[in-house]
Amino acid sequence: MDSKNDEKLITSYFEQIKNYLYGFVKDRELAKDLAQDVFLKALGKVRKDASKNEVKSFLYTIARNHALNFLAQQKHTLDVEKQDLQTETTEKADELKDKVYKILENLPPNYKKVLELKDFENYSYKDISVNLGISEAALTSLLNRARKEFKKQFLMSVAPKWAVAVSQENKNQELLEKIHPFAPQENFWNYLNQKTIDYFSSIYDRWDDIKDEFLKKEVISNLLEALELQGNEKILDIGCGVGKFVCEFPIFDYFCGIDLNLGLLKKAGNQTKNVDFVCGEMERLPIRSNSFDLLFCNLALHHAKNPQETLKEFERVLVKGGKLIILDFVKHKNPDFWERMRNIWLGFSPEELIKELKKIGMGNFSSFVNEKNNNYPEIFWIVANKK
Numbered sequence: 001m002d003s004k005n006d007e008k009l010i011t012s013y014f015e016q017i018k019n020y021l022y023g024f025v026k027d028r029e030l031a032k033d034l035a036q037d038v039f040l041k042a043l044g045k046v047r048k049d050a051s052k053n054e055v056k057s058f059l060y061t062i063a064r065n066h067a068l069n070f071l072a073q074q075k076h077t078l079d080v081e082k083q084d085l086q087t088e089t090t091e092k093a094d095e096l097k098d099k100v101y102k103i104l105e106n107l108p109p110n111y112k113k114v115l116e117l118k119d120f121e122n123y124s125y126k127d128i129s130v131n132l133g134i135s136e137a138a139l140t141s142l143l144n145r146a147r148k149e150f151k152k153q154f155l156m157s158v159a160p161k162w163a164v165a166v167s168q169e170n171k172n173q174e175l176l177e178k179i180h181p182f183a184p185q186e187n188f189w190n191y192l193n194q195k196t197i198d199y200f201s202s203i204y205d206r207w208d209d210i211k212d213e214f215l216k217k218e219v220i221s222n223l224l225e226a227l228e229l230q231g232n233e234k235i236l237d238i239g240c241g242v243g244k245f246v247c248e249f250p251i252f253d254y255f256c257g258i259d260l261n262l263g264l265l266k267k268a269g270n271q272t273k274n275v276d277f278v279c280g281e282m283e284r285l286p287i288r289s290n291s292f293d294l295l296f297c298n299l300a301l302h303h304a305k306n307p308q309e310t311l312k313e314f315e316r317v318l319v320k321g322g323k324l325i326i327l328d329f330v331k332h333k334n335p336d337f338w339e340r341m342r343n344i345w346l347g348f349s350p351e352e353l354i355k356e357l358k359k360i361g362m363g364n365f366s367s368f369v370n371e372k373n374n375n376y377p378e379i380f381w382i383v384a385n386k387k
């Protein structure tokens with residue numbers, strides 16, 4: 001929808017929505033501000049051929065949800081704000097501020113201005129519209145476009161590679177929606193974690209079938225054969241899901257599976273006393289340094305928020321001479337697959353990964369890339385030793 005249509009939508013329904021919201025919050029100014037939010041959410045989503053009734057029902061649904069969310073959030077806001085202040089380190093906050101300012105500087109001047117006035121200074125819609133000399137309807141439409149552009153730029157700046165894929169393909173609007181200007185980045189990563197958790201919780205019982213579509217069983221058995229295991233190794237499995245990988249090893253000294261999804265780990269259950277399943281994130285492993293002989297990361301590195309830092313964590317927990325084994329997708333350009341699998345990264349180039357591993361002191365590489373299987377990205381594995 002263009003800005004003229006946006007303004008028409010706002011002028012036609014603003015009063016009705018505002019009055020409806022007043023019924024929830026009993027405060028005229030607040031109802032007006034919430035109504036602006038409702039239109040921000042609705043702009044661009046109304047079908048061109050929608051009937052008046054459909055438009056109304058769409059707007060009322062958003063308004064109702066928004067009012068209920070607002071009332072629920074109000075209860076928690078004070079506590080959360082207090083917590084955020086305590087946990088956010090100044091270093092992180094400064095880094096985030098720098099990023100935000102840089103993005104603002106590069107936006108068109110009218111976008112920059114409106115974001116500063118609304119999201120930084122928190123002026124009312126009325127004051128801003130007077131200041132900019134535009135109607136409140138035009139302001140809502142402008143703010144909508146400015147926030148959208150900001151979100152896109154922000155996404156590019158936090159995860160450049162996949163953001164490019166997202167924005168080029170105009171995919172994953174939901175992700176873009178989550179990036180609120182000036183929201184701490186940490187919340188965004190938490191959101192991504194939650195998405196991954198929800199996805200694997202919903203498909204864990206079908207995961208083996210899904211995996212069979214792109215990963216042949218022989219790839220794993222050939223890999224394990226190539227490792228020439230002795231049976232006395234301490235093995236760490238990162239992103240272990242429901243913990244089935246342990247069954248691939250007839251004997252071992254100790255096996256530990258790590259996953260961020262507690263629900264899946266509960267399904268892995270208690271096995272023998274030399275097997276543990278631990279809830280944790282690969283980016284900061286809850287594991288002592290120099291303690292494992294083998295570290296497997298099967299189809300999980302593409303979920304790492306920061307693969308470089310995660311590789312350093314892997315190196316840290318391996319004993320000297322220990323082996324790191326990464327199995328993952330070769331970098332691909334298939335955003336549909338990326339979106340379906342709830343990945344963060346579009347796979348990795350094995351050569352680039354080896355370069356990164358060299359930088360952190362790993363050596364003695366062997367690798368394998370399997371042939372393309374249907375329309376799925378190719379799979380590779382790399383084995384590297386900690387020097």
Ligand SMILES: C[S@@+](CC[C@H](N)C(=O)[O-])C[C@H]1O[C@@H](n2cnc3c(N)ncnc32)[C@H](O)[C@@H]1O
Pocket residue numbers: 196197200211238239240241242258259260261264280281282283297298299300303304305
């Ligand atoms: C694609 S599944 C792979 C499961 C198993 N390794 C396999 O090959 O069948 C990815 C797993 O990584 C886990 N995961 C995603 N992000 C993670 C993170 N940051 N730290 C630890 N585990 C993570 C998910 O919960 C999920 O169980």
